[in-house]
Amino acid sequence: MSDETAVLDPVDLPTDPAPDTPRQVVRRRSLQDLLFVHSVRGAGLLVLVVTGSIGVFLGISSVPTLQHYGLSYFTEFRWIPSQDVIGISGALIGTVEVALLALCFAIPLSLLTALFITDWAPARLRPTLVLLVDMMAAVPGIIFGLWVLFLIQPHAAHVAHWLSTYFGWIPFFHVRTDVDYPIWNQLPGYPSYAGSAFIAAIAVTMMIFPMATSVMREVFGQAPVGEKEAALALGATRWAMVRTVVLPFGRSGVIGGTMLALGRALGETISVVLVLQLSFERKPYVLENGNATISATIAAFFKEADAAQLSALLTAGFVLFGMTLLVNSIAAGIVSRSRGSDVTDL
C-alpha cells in the first residue's frame, strides 16, 4: 500500500475527489442461513440454560442450608447429620491439603518434564514424549486410584512412618500414634499411616501431572528461538540458556498451568475416595490416617441423605465449584495473557 502511494505522482491525484459514499450492502440472509443461524443459536442458548442452571440450582439449593446453619456451616468440622451438626471446615481443609500436596509433587515434576521435552530431549523423541503425556491424561482416575491403593500405599506408608519418626516435630509430619513402635510389628497395611491425605495426593498427582505438563510445554515451546540461540552463542550452558530465556518467557505458563492443575486437583473425586479414609477433623497431620475432601464427602453421603442433608451436600458442591471456578478463571486469565487467544483445550 505504502509503496503504491509512494510511486504515485502527486500531480496525478484528482484535485477534488468526490466524497466516498459506501455502497449500500444488503445483507439478506437466505432461508438456509436463517435456519442455520437460528438452530445454532438455539443450541447455544440451550447449552447456556442447561449449564447456567447448574450454577443457579446449586446456589438456590444451598440457601436452606445456609439459613439453617448460618456461618457455623463453614466453621464446624464435624459431619453428624443425626445430631444436626453439619459443617464443611474439616472437608474444606482436607480438600486444600490434598490439592496443595498434589501440587507440591506434580509441579516440580511437570516443570522438569516440560523442560526435558522442549530443551533436553532429542528432536526425534519429542513427539513420542508429547504423545505419552497426552495419553496419561486419558487414563481414568479410578485406575490411578487402584494403582496407589495396591502398589504405592505400602511403600508410601513406610515413607510416612520414616518422616513422622524423624521429622514429627514439624506439625505437618506429626502422626498421633507411637512412632517408635517398630513398623514390622504393626498390623498389615500400617493402619496409622494408610489412607492419609499424603497418599491420596499421590493419586491426584498422577491426575494433574499431564495437564500441568502440557500447558508448560506449550509455553516453553514458544520461547523465542533467536534468543535461545543467542544465549548459546554467547557460551551459555543449556541450563544457563533455559534460566535466562525459557523460564522468564514461560513464567506465566508455569503459573497458569499450576493454577489449572490446582482447579482440577480440588475437584478430583474417585481416586481420592478410593484411597482416603474418611474422617472429619481439622488437622494439619497430612501423614496420618484419615482426612476428608468435599468430593469424598459427597460421594460418601449422597445415598442416605434426606432433603436437608442433600441440601448440605449441594452447598458443599457449590462451595467446591466456587473454588474451582475462581482458580480456573485466574488460570485462564494468566495463560491467555501469555499467548493470546490460543487457549489450551483441557
Add this chain to the structure above:
Amino acid sequence: MTATLPERQRRRADLRRVGGPVPPVEPEVVRPTGARTREDVYTLAGAAAASLATTWIFYAQVFPFSGAIGFTVCWYAVFVGYYALLTSLAHPRPVVVDRVVATAVIGAPTLVGVALASVVVMTLLKGLPALTHLTFFTQDMSGVQPDADFDSGGIVHAIIGTLIEVAIAIGIALPLGVATAVYMSEVGGRTARLVRTVVEAMTALPSIVAGLFIYTIFLVRFGFPASGLVAGLALAVMALPIMARAAYVVLGVVPGGLREASYALGATQWQTVWRVVLPTARPGLATALILGIARAVGETAPVLLTSGASTFTNVNPFKDPMNSLPLFIYTAITSGVPQQAGRAYGAAAVLLVLVLTLFVVARLVAGGRKSR
C-alpha cells in the same frame, strides 16, 4: 577462503553451460555439535558406579536401613554429589551446575515414566487371572456369588452399560457441543460471548458436582429410578462444556482467510460453515471430541451417583439400574472380596485398553498433523 554454497552452485551451473569440466561435488559434512566427549561418558559412568557402591555399603551394610524407596533416593543423592565432584575437577562452575540440573531434568520424566509404566503393567498383570477366562467377557454377575471362581461371572453387563451410557452422553453432548462451538465462533455477537463465558466457567465443574446435580434433579425431585439414561445425562452434563470449549478452540484455528474467500465467492454462511470451516477443522475436531469421549468413558463419579450398580445385563437405558466399567471396578474393589478385586483389576485392564484405543484412534484421525 572457501566459496559459499550458492556461489559454488552458480559456478557449477556456469561451467555446465559453457561445456567445461564439472568438478565433483564435495559433500557437506555437518559437524556434530552436541556430541559427548569420552571424558563426559567416563565421568557419568564413574559417578553412577561409585554412587551405587557407596550407597550399597552404607545403606545396606553399615546402617540398618532397608526399603527400595530409601535406597533409590540415597543413590540418586550420592550420584548427584559424585557427579558434581567429578565434573568440578575438570570444568568450571557453570558446567557443574548445568550437569546437576540435567540429572534432575532427566530424572523427573524417568520417574513419571516408571510410574506410568507400572500403572499399565500392574493393571494388566493383576487383571490377567480374570482376563484369561473367556466367561469374563461373555457372562454377567447375576446369580454369581461375589467369591465365586473366575470360571463363572464376568463383566459383559458393565461393558454393555458403559457403551450405552457413553452413547447417550455423546448423542447429547456432541451435537450440542459442536453446534454451540459453531455458534460461539461463527455467528458471534453479545449473546455468543455470554454463552462462551458460561461454558468456559462450567468446564471447572467437578464431575461429582455434575453427578450430584443430576441425582438431585432426576432421582430425588422427579423420582426417576436409577437408570442408564440418567447416568448418560450426568455424563453429558459433565462432557458438554468440555466438548464445546475444545471444539471452539479448534474452530478458532481455522484461518479467517478461508472464510473470507468463501464469502467473496458468494457462498452463504451455512455453505461456508458446512463446506469450508468444518471440513478444515475436521481432524482437530475429531481429536478433541474423541478425547472428550475417552474422558467420559473413564469418569466414575457421575455414574456412581446416578446409575445404580446392577449385577445383571440391562440393555434398556430407561428402566432398572445399569452397571458400567468404572462403577463395577469401584464397587468390586470396595467389596473386599478377593475374587471381586481380581475382577475389578480385569475390568480396569479392559477399561484401560478401551480408553487407550480411543486415544490411538484420535491420533490416527488427526493424521500426520504435528502434535500440538
